[in-house]
Amino acid sequence: MDIKPFLDYIKQYVELTPGEESILLLKVKVRKYLKGQFVVQNGDICRHESFVLAGCLKTFYIDNEGQEHIIMFAIENWWTADLGSFITQTPADLSVQCLENSELVQIHYNDLQQLYLEIPKLERFFRVILQKAFVAAQKRIINNFSLSATKRYMQFREQYPKIEQRVPQYMIASYLGITKEFLSKIRSLLSLQKDE
C-alpha cells in the first residue's frame, strides 16, 4: 500500500525537506493486521504510534467487572495507541484491536525519540496534533456531563458518519456509555421523527 496518505497528512502541518522525508521513511514501517488482531493488548507496553492507512480499529478498556468500554475508534488518517503507555513505556491499560483488516504506518518509541532529534519540526507536528486530540478528549468529557444520550448519539453520527457504517451498534453504545437496547430505542425515536 502507498504510504503517500501518511506523508500528505504530515504536510498539512509541517513542510519536510526531501532529506527529512527520507530520514522519516527509514524509521517507519508499514504493517498489516487481520480483523480481530491486536495492535496493543492491555498489560503489554505500547511500543508504537500507529497511523491508519486503511482499516478500522477500536481502543477500549476492560473494567474490573469484565465490561468493555470503547474509548475511541480510528479509521483512515487517524492515529491510534495507548498514549499513556507509549509516553511512559509502562504496561498499557487500554487495548487496540482491528475491526477490519487494517494497514498501519508504525513508528517505534525509540525511533520517534531519535526522529525528534534529527527532525525537530516533528516536535511541532506532534504538538499540534496532540492539541487537537486533547481538545477532542475534553469535549467528550463535557458532552458526557452535559448532553443527553440522544444528543451525544446525534453528535457522534455527525462527527463520525463514516465510522457508523463500519462498526456494529453495540460498540457505538459502548462508546456512548449506554446499553445497546437504549441506543436502539434512540435510533427508533429519531427515525420516527424523520418520517413525521
Next chain:
Amino acid sequence: MDIKPFLDYIKQYVELTPGEESILLLKVKVRKYLKGQFVVQNGDICRHESFVLAGCLKTFYIDNEGQEHIIMFAIENWWTADLGSFITQTPADLSVQCLENSELVQIHYNDLQQLYLEIPKLERFFRVILQKAFVAAQKRIINNFSLSATKRYMQFREQYPKIEQRVPQYMIASYLGITKEFLSKIRSLLSLQKDE
C-alpha cells in the same frame, strides 16, 4: 511575586540557555486576579495560556439548562486556558474563574507563535506537557465510564489532596458529576469505614 517557579517548571522538561530565557521572559507577563474574577469568560476568545504561580482556579462549562460543570481545577504549577479556544482563536465554550486571589504567568497567543520560532525547543516542552494533559483527560473519560462515584472521589482525594482543602464540596461534586447530597453521603460512609 518571583517568576522562578515558572522557569523551574520549564527546566524540568527542556534546558534553556540564558539568551533563550531572556527572550521568553520578554514575552510573558505576570498578572494578578482577585477571587471571583475571570481569566476566560465563555464567548470571549481565550488569548493566553496561563501558568499558576499562586492561587486556585476552576475551568467550567455551563450547559443549556444553566447547570455548571467543572472540567478541571488548577493550583500552583498547573496550566489553565480554554485550549480549544486558544488554539483556534475562536470564542470559548469554557470559562476560567479564580477561586482565590491568584497570580498567573501569561503568554499571549501571538507571542507564543513567535516564541515557537525563536525557541524551537518550546515545541518540545509544550508537546510533552500536552501528552500528559491528554493522558489525564483520557483517564478521566475511562474513570467516568468504569468507576463508581465513591471510587472516583477516593481517586480525586488521592490525586489532588491539596485542592480538596481549598475548594468547596459542591464544586468537587460538580467535578465528579454527582450531586452535593450524594457526595456528602459518600463522605459520611467513608468516614464511618475509617472509624470502624
